[in-house]
Amino acid sequence: MPKVNSYAPAWLCRPSPGASLFTSTSVKSPAEGLQNEKNISGTNGPTRTIAKRGHEVFAVVDNEIRWSNLARLKDQWEQQSKQKKAAAGQAKETTDGSDIPSYRVLAVPVYGLIKQILPSPNGAFLAIVTEHTVHISVLPDASHLSSTDSSPIRLKTYQLGPTTHVIPEAPVVSALWHPLGLHTNLNGCIVTVTADSAVRVWELDRNNHWSFDQPTLAVDLKKLIDGTSSDQDFAPSKFSNNKGFSADIIDMEASSACFAGNGDEREDAWAPMTLWVAMRPGDLYALCPLLPAKWQAPSTTIPSLSAANGPKLAALQECGEDQEEQLAAARQQFDWLREIDNQVSLGPSSGAVVGADVYSRPINPSAVPRLQGPFRFDSGDEADDLDLCDILVIAPRLNVEDLMEGEDEQLAVEITEQDKLSATVICLSSTNGRVHVCLELDGVEGQWLPKTTKASTFEAPWSGPSDMVLVESLDTLKTGEASSTAWPTFTKDVLSRYSFFVTTPTNVVSFSMSAWAQRLEAELQSEDASGSEFRLGVICDGEFIKRQRILQVSETDVTAQKEHLAASLLFYDYDLGYLLITYHPSNPYAAIMDAPEESFSAAMELYENKSPVPGSNPLPPRRAPYQVPAVLYAKSPLDSFVEKHVPHRQRQTLKEHVRMSPATLDLVTTAHRVLSAHTNALERAASDLFRRCERLQGEMKDQLRQLSDVAERIKGVTSEIDEDGNRQEGVRDSKALDNRVQAARDRQDQLVQRYEALRKKVLNSGGRPLSEKEKSWVAEVNTLSESFDDKPSKEEEEENQRMAQRLDMVKRLAFDLMAETKSIAAKVPSPTEPGSPASPSSQPRVPHRLQRAKVADAMRMVERESAVIDAITTRLERLNTSL
Template sequence: MPRVNSYAPAWLCRPSPGADLFTSSSVKDPAQDLQKEPNPFADSGATRTVAKRGNEVFAVVDNEIRWSNLTHLKDQWQQQARQKKNKQHTNGSSPPSYRVLAVPVYGLIKQILPSPNGAFLAIVTEHTVHISVLPDSSHLSSTDTSPIRLKTYQLGPTTHVIPEAPVVSALWHPLGLHTNLGGCIVTITADAAVRVWELDRNNHWSFDQPTLAVDLKKLVDGTSSDQDFAPSGFGKNKGFSADIFDMEVASACFAGNGNDREDAWAPMTLWVAMKPGDLYALCPLLPSKWQAPSVTVPSLSSAIIPKMAALEEAPEDLEEELIACRQQYDWLREIDEQEPLDPPTDSGTIQGADVFTRPTSPSAIPRLQGPFRFDTGDELDDLDLCDILVIAARLNVEDLMMGEDEELTVETNDQDKLSATVICLTSGNGRVHICLELDGIEGQWLPKARKNAFRTPLSEPADLVLVESLDTIKTSGTETVTWPTFTKDIHSRYSFFVTTATNVVFFSMSSWVQRLESELQAEDTSGSGFRLQVLCSGNVAQRERILQVSDADVTAQKGHLAASLVFYDFDLGYLLLTYHPSNPYAAVMEAPEDTFSAAMDLRSYDQNNTVPASPALVPRRAPYQVPAILYANSPLDSFIEKHVPHRQRHTLKEHVRLSPATLDLVTTAHRVLSAHTNALERAASDLFRRCERLHGEMKDQLKQLSDVAERIKGVTSEVDEDGSRKDGSRSGEALNKRLQTAKDKQSELVQRYDALRKKVLNSGGRPLSEKEKAWVSEVNTLSESVDNNASTGGEGDQQLAQRLETVKSLAVDLVSETKTLAAKASSPPEPGSPSSPAGSQPKVPQRLQRAKIADAMRMVERESAVIDAITSRLERLNTSL
């Protein structure tokens, strides 16, 4: 779980240049904004009004698109702070904090999506889609402050219009060719119409008509690939159908991103979530020219060909699966027969990818798979789904490289691998549902129409495994309108952020996925069902609240938090960014590798220092940000221009007359001024409450500090300078007892250490002599001979027995002789003996005699130990024979 190091940094708070990026610059009356109803478009889609391109940020403020570079904003703030500290004055004006991108879009902008290579920006309103050409960052970073008018194309001028269904999602195709002159985008409308647009700036017709259009309501009931599944044209009567409500689209997403670590079918699978709760999958959905990663075709070949060979030998009851597998084989064979096309020179293609043409057989339109459902246990059938996030299954490298000599090197993270697809859904009540799709999604097509044959393909609903349903953390009270949206994490595929109307919550499934995958790949399947049930019944996802909108902002600003952005850069750190109207919210978090390195640093510090290291303090709440109403212009500045007709303005300079017009003017001024002052009072009261709470918390902290100081003073006053307890102090006996126990334990540890130290020194004090080395070699030889005799069996046992008897007799003689010599050495010498001082023999020092005897005793003990070991070995051999 990421730990929040700090909330909105100073370079994003007022009065820094970074705050200007999200601050409204209009002169309209802010009191009128407070009187407005909640955003009417919040009920019909996600709010993705902030996007990124590297460290660049695009934000929609006052329905205009603003651009800025976060790194430049931070550097600009640091430079201003440095100049203010050194009391320097700059002659020139400061560079602009943002640039306005002028686009001919007149509706309320709901989503902005940069293309994968950053060349285009998709602008989505309620009913229209516009594609703008983005300039290079160096051109946008100029010192010019004038708005930049972008070259903009309207996507489908006769398709996405107000009388038609609203646009729900716009997705850049992960396998499309994205260049500086074109790209591939997929649009999904609320009436379940999916359109694939292959854009080309040199061909304006590509912005007018899609290359592939599918009506899912027609496709779900389709029986043959020869039918017409195109959506109804503009102005045509569509009639009434129950699918209008059952197949109302809430959101859509692709299952993969097009990298080599995920399943080959994932990046060409479009998942569509319906508001009532059904899910549908469209696979494969490809443009006319698409790029295949390096392992896509080999992976599909290794999966389709063995499966078809096995199904051909299977009984007739698997005919449906055999037909589907043959369709996949025909589709793959057409790809194999193609020569890869040359990718454009300026394309942002995947590294090592090949460009192919979409196969025409079996069909360009795949079969609609589903509906996929899961049981929540609630009585209500409609789940009111809002957003969907699909995490693709990992690539099965073992099956791919089966029978190959060379190994395929695919970068994978052991903790982020799961052989099942994870589907995450959000609902309007703030719940997050986590499901598993275990069967896998593969390419399927409808059969061709045949003469004199009536056969309807079966499409049974599939069940998803619901592993957990969680609630996002809410504030006290009931939220208004919310549309929870997903934001992928940078560090882990199985971690994500959920942005609601008032907070941002982090969810992580990494630990659970690792345990689940180890259980699924275990060779021993005994008891696996019980263990899997325990895994799914326990806690699947860990959650933690990252950001929370203050109560004053919830009351004053009736907007929705924009979908969050996640940055990970050396200058910015691990940054989460979102914004409310005129108020940015951010959190600087600790990256997983930073957490690990910090833990290692604390551990090494603890080992080398006596002072225990304490972890960094986590901030309790976000810093106070001044409400936008305090920075807004007074409504009286523009009151006359907005509320007084031009023909009546000359009467304002005359004496006040009692008339209906004057009464109307006074009541209007009162209404506008009261709304403005009410907003000011709310902002001031919130600041007052914060100051009162801060004052109370400071008093509590000071009280705790004083209590700790008194305790420390009491302890120090009852202890002398040498550490001994004073007589008559409180609990003196208990403290002295504890002190004496600690001293005894310390002395015991010192004694044990000295004993071990002496033992180690004695064991390795001197090297082995020549006799000892010969004795060791003899023991080794004897051990080898014993092993050989035990394995072969024969006359060697009798020789060993004879040698053992000889060794025993020699040992007895040596022991008796040693005892005799020891007794003679301990008795005093007789007068006239050779060892006496009066004798003629030289005197041998007693210390040398004791040393020799000790050496002899050690040799005898060694030989006795060897004899005992050999005896026990022979007894075991005799028992075994």
Template sequence: MPKVISYTPPWLSRPSPGASLFSSTAPKDGSPRSSKDVEYTGPSRTLARRGNEVFTVVDNQIRWSSLTRLKDDWQQRARSKTSASQKTDSDSAAPYRTLSVPVYEQIRQLIPSPNGAFLAIVADHTVFIAVLPDSSHLSAADQAAIRVKTYQLGPTTHVIPESPVVSALWHPLGVYSNVGGCLVTITEDAAVRVWELDRNNHWSFDRPTVAIDLRKLVDGSSSDQDFAPSGFGKNKGFSADFVDMEVASARFGGIGSEKEDAWAAMTLWIAMKPGDLYALCPLLPSKWRAPSAAVPSLSAAVIPKMSALEEDPLDYEDQLTACRQQYEWLAEIDNQEPLQIVPGSATEPESEILTRPANLSAIPKLQGPFRVDTSDEVDDLDLCDILVVAAKADTDALMMGEDDELAIDSGDDKSSATLICLSSRDGRVYICLALEGVEGQWLPKSRKNALQVPGSEPSDLLLVEALDIVRKEHQSVDTWPMFTPDAHSRYSFFVTTSHSVVFISLSSWIQRLEGELQSEDTAGSDFRLQILCEGNASVLEPIIRVDEDANPSSNQPFHLPASLVYHDYDLGYFLLTSHASHSYAAVLEKPDFFPSFSLESDAQATNSPTIPPHRPPYQVPSILYSDSPLEFFVDKHVPHRYRSSLKEPVLLSPATLDLVAAAHRILSAHTNALERAASDLFRRCERLQGELRDQLGQVSDVADRIKGVSSEIGEDGQRKEGSRSGASLDRRMEAAKDRQTQLVQRYETIRNKVLKSGGRPLSEKESSWFSEVEALSESFAKERKEGDVQQISQRLEAVKEIATDMLTEAKSAAARVSLATDPGSPASPSSAQPRVPQRLQRAKIADAMKMVERESAVIESITTRLARLNTIV
């Protein structure tokens, strides 16, 4: 769990120049919110990062800045004592660059490409691809706006009358360079398009290479059907799927790493607003990047599975057909030569550039729906966003029969099941597990005179936990929770809501769950898994909370954009978000330095004085430093024909009344915002005074206690004679020592009991002895129930007689053997017979004696038990 070290740093707060990065330059005229901003409910990802750089949208303009540069400039300015003129010159330069792009709709999302060469700009209905300049070019001294090269993606596809774009994802297995890349767009009407961009081919920005209408594909029965979305302006008719398949968000199942399941990065998960989930696997561009272990791991999983299914093909006909399709698809990949081999680096392993197989359709089968059973009366979950964490690679199956170990380290932070997290409009997060996973599937080819029915059946996801992350006073229809992956753990993430940023971690629970799933000793596994699933799986911690009253002058609907997470040597572990000319950030403690809590530290924390709440620093509302709205009143609200009358004496007329009423409305809204900002500052000052008063009282109490203790101590460090508090202090010290001794004894007692109850597994000898004792006890218990005490005593006497006879026979046998070994005895063999060596004879005798002693010990033990049982009876 990350600990908040501090909130918004000073180099992003006023009066630092870095605060102007998020400040709006548009005049505050007091006009009401536009209908476009009020009605929009969807993802807001207006913050993006490239290394230590940040891109943000302010006044529908894209701004760029380097956070490291902002921090360094502020530190240098704080260390150096420059003159007032130098400060004015340095502060006048804007700490950001503006990227000029021809986007006229409201920008909703910014998505940088994996290599940082492109920036996808998603508006309400249109998508633009901007070619990003290098950071050195953006860091130049020139502060003028930069007009970047921009391409509109699908001018006849993503247009204003069409369905809005809900998600734009860079394909994790795409081939990226300074010339091209691969982008996948998903619209609200369930249309998926794969764009293979190439700056040398402008047609690649106009037409997608793969276009799929999921509402057609869900009912598809043959790969020969036309699943392309309907063209612009065509009548699409009506279907029940229009409501059930309204897309909320989409996410790829992996990041293209060799440590995860090979199918994951090829799988596109689509979350529908009512609550159903669908999967497309494999969804690939014509040229794709294959990690070094992807194809071998797929072959190692598909070939044994097909061999097992072919033994009983009638019962597993559907599975065998899908497995044969996978085999044909992999066979074509194995037979082709790589187009290019990408060398590995410190962060990325070596990979190959391959072409998509042509023997099967480029459009896979739509798998699903996958559903979440929440046991609620309401069927529609009204989903917002989805986060998928891929299962780990099966290295055991890949290296089966190999002597060398694979150099892939799965680590402890991995799970053999796919984790799916969903967020809903009511402020809930659903954490689910897909235990079976998703594999590649295709629709069969059409056959004549054959009735084909789609074989997709709904399946349920395992709901692990449902969390409420939004306060009741902040629950509204405008809430759209969004996920941001953590920089340290795959199973930790941040959730940004309208007024807060929350951290959720599943790392500890996943490790315990995977330990039970992979354990070879299954004794008690069902019970432990039930306890794991019934308990709390996640750890939730609020990181940032923002009050809407902090920005009373904002004309935008209050909703924080999706937060960014930085982990760098210069910035540390840094969380950033913003809204309405303000930045909200938190400096977090790195997981490597998380404190380890113990009973002693908890006890000390319990007895420590009350610590005041750690809240973000005060942000000055923008209304206090904004321009007066009356400065632009004449230009925006007074008709041109009436402007000349403003210089004349005031006449009592309806036009003058309307003019005064309009000015009053604007001025009253401005003064109301000023009053709210001032009252908020007044309340904060009063609260600060109260907290300071409480702190001073606590400090005074501690000082009195210290003074009382120190007054009884002399200069030599010993307590003065006759001190009144000496006896009480000694008693308290002795009581504390006794309490510590009792706690240690209790701990050792519990520890010994746990070790005795099941500290180690039983050996085979102990297990057999335990079974023999149980069988004997059951026999005796049966006879005691029947009341046959006489039979027990007879059996005991019979056992004693048998033991005596066996001892007598053993002694006589030993005597005969000793006589036989004496050469002078009459029983000694003649010289004509073969002579047994004495060493062998002694060894045989020793073995016989040991056997006799062992049998005697067993008999004595049984005799003792029988006597004790007889006494009990």
């Protein structure tokens, strides 16, 4: 779990320049914002209004996109702090660095409320998503944005699908940059998912404006789920067509989507081309493979798919008609891979990343995959409709057993250790603030519907529900905080694949399941199934996932803003450290955390050198620093009261004497309503500051009490009691104290050595119960060891002679067998000769896993017999020496 060192740094708090990046410049106060809450908030949906590109950050404030460089803001604040200290109250001119604006405004022709911003993987484009529209902006280079000019920069912007993503159509729920798409300064690939379960793949090209108008692949999941042939039309209904009504409109209302992988070489090959779609009632569906017309594959993708498909297809062919559906799916994968193998890779010159090959999407079996699902889990006593919000999928590790056969074993071990779990982890969030963590153990592979001409060969696989294993359901909101406007969103951790953050309207919570995943993977890969049920019960007993609250919004901001926190953003580098940042329109919220290694070393140092005082907290409580509420520095609503609330024809009457009339009464009532809301916000801000001051006094008293307790303990250590019972302070010298500390450290080292010895002993034993053969072998060895004494009897000497004769006979037989094997091998022709018995064409095809299992059994048998022979030989030599 990450350890929070401190909260919002000084360079992000007022009056530093960094605070203005996330602060609203609107003249209206938070009280006026409450009156227009319905007009501002719109419908529910994810709030991903903060994104990054290296050290650069993009944030949406007042519906305008702001850009800044956090590393530059930090350096600028440090320079200003040094100048203030050096000046020591004297007037001094600032350097050129202070003239650089804290942020730049990126002007884009977007008129709706911006809900999401998503930079492309290479940082060349920025996807801007509103409730119904999607825009693609071309981002300038960082050097161009870092100039001293503070005027807004107008970006070149294209509207994606002007006739597709429009207000009468379904709203956009997710926009995803394809992890296997070609992303260059001119090209990009983005996938959009709308609430009516329509998935569209857009392959963007700045030289071809038509690519922004029509998608290259469009699929309606409501049609695809009932499809029986790949030749059917699964395209979504066009604009303004009468779509009618069906039950799928409610059951298949999409809420979020994500790809299972990000194109890493160490993850499962099918993961980056698998799109998971979460429906609001609770069902999940998977599209695999979903690819653009031109896509890039990591170096391990095609070899791993080929290595897995070949043995599986051979094994299914031997089964015959028992596995007809699986055999048809394996043949489809074989045809799909064969078409890829026949292609000539376009190479890195086409815009692929280093080490990736570029391919064209195979035509056969089909460009549209089969819809797999629904995937469901048992939620217990909860209602049937889970009202899902967001989804996060953690891909399984790469199967290196088949891929690395005959290769460097060290590389295979490194890949396996980094990607631990071989099952798919699916995390889901709902509007009530609950996070569900599930396991999908069967895996998702590429599947397609059959062709019309081949429909008689095999039927389309039945798309029945698949059960997932519910690991745990946890709450992220306190009792009473859940609301209908809550939309918890996931943020991946940059340090661990099995850790993530959840952003709710009022807090940010960290979840970690790294330790649990490691234990579960060790059990899933165990060859001995005896006792597996008991060990799985121990692993699954208790708390699987560690949970920790990282940030909490102040009560003042919660009551004044009533807005959702933006999805968290993570940085991990030398300049910024391990930084988590999010914001409200009034204040930024940040937390500086320790990396897991640093946290562990700090905890060990505290345990060894700083023993806590019993009954007290060794570390002071940490909380976010006090930030001035926005209402205290916002402009008064009375400054613009006349322009907003008084009609133009009545403004002249304000300069005259007050007349008792209905118009005057309405004006006074409106002024009272606006002023009372503003004063109420001021009272809440002032009362919050008063409560903080009182709490600070109480904490200071507790700290002073702890300091006095520590002082008494120090006096007890450095003093002695004489014969009369009086304490003499300062009697013990530093040498005695050093000896005491050294003795404690020596005891600690001894405990660590004992622990390491026990751990190695357990690891050498295998950590599993012995089999029947192993038990019999141990009993035989014990019996044999007991038969050898210092002075054997005549019967024992005769038995030893018989055993020596048996040993000689075994050696002679082994020598004869080796000679016979060499003579037979010399007579057999080479395997490469045509027609030879050892040629691949004449031998039956045996799966690699079966071959390895048989070879492993034979090697274990040989090692066991060799150990017995060595033990007997040693005993006989010792007996002859003693005689």
